[in-house]
Amino acid sequence: MKEKLLAFEKASDQLRAVDSDSFEEMCSVLGSVEITVPAKVSGQEGDDTTTLLSLLWENKDRMINGVTNRAPATESSRFLYFNIFPKLHIHGLSDNEKVAGQNYRRSFINKVGLEFLSKLERLYISRKKKDSISHDTSNDKKHENITDSDSRNGNLDLSDKKTRSPSRKGRAK
Numbered sequence: 112m113k114e115k116l117l118a119f120e121k122a123s124d125q126l127r128a129v130d131s132d133s134f135e136e137m138c139s140v141l142g143s144v145e146i147t148v149p150a151k152v153s154g155q156e157g158d159d160t161t162t163l164l165s166l167l168w169e170n171k172d173r174m175i176n177g178v179t180n181r182a183p184a185t186e187s188s189r190f191l192y193f194n195i196f197p198k199l200h201i202h203g204l205s206d207n208e209k210v211a212g213q214n215y216r217r218s219f220i221n222k223v224g225l226e227f228l229s230k231l232e233r234l235y236i237s238r239k240k241k242d243s244i245s246h247d248t249s250n251d252k253k254h255e256n257i258t259d260s261d262s263r264n265g266n267l268d269l270s271d272k273k274t275r276s277p278s279r280k281g282r283a284k
Contacts, residue, residue, distance in 0.1 A: 134230050137202065138164060144198060151186045163198055170195075171228055177219030179210065192218055199224065 141164035148159040148166075167174065170191065178191045196218035199205040204224035210217050220228065 134227070137227060138231070140202065141167065146195070146198075149186070149190065152190045163195070166195055167199065167204075167228070168231065171220070174199075174205075175220045175225065175228075177217045179215050179217045181213070181215040 142162050144163040146161055146163055146166055148155075148161060150157055150159075153159045174191065174196075178188050178196065180189075180192050184192070196205050196207065199220070200207065200218075204220060204227055205218055206221040207216055207218045209215075
């Protein structure tokens, strides 16, 4: 019972921490943290530089399921476990746990991180839809009105790093 209470308090502390930071602020912070991806991991000829937000977005499925420090591990698994997850943990977006009955640990995106990714994906999809409407070349007045209205209101600005799908080069292979 005491363990459940401690776990609940920890979860509520994490939620309060993310609530105090707005979604936009978290995007800005993660977008400003530069990460150097080694050539072994990226598959490029040289090291690659990307942002923590880009790595999180491009590797979200893998990171939601989690990465272990179990040997033998691939270069990309080690990179995510030892370099990316600690940075996400600082912001309350990931957890690290001992795998029951095993001699290794697992890092994964926690509930707060899932909520953040959910908001990011919804924002990305809504911007993508608006972008597709703005590029519609048909003579349909309905689409022209939506496009004109949105562009006047500044709602079609996709230049913001937090809303674009990051480049594939930042993805750990």
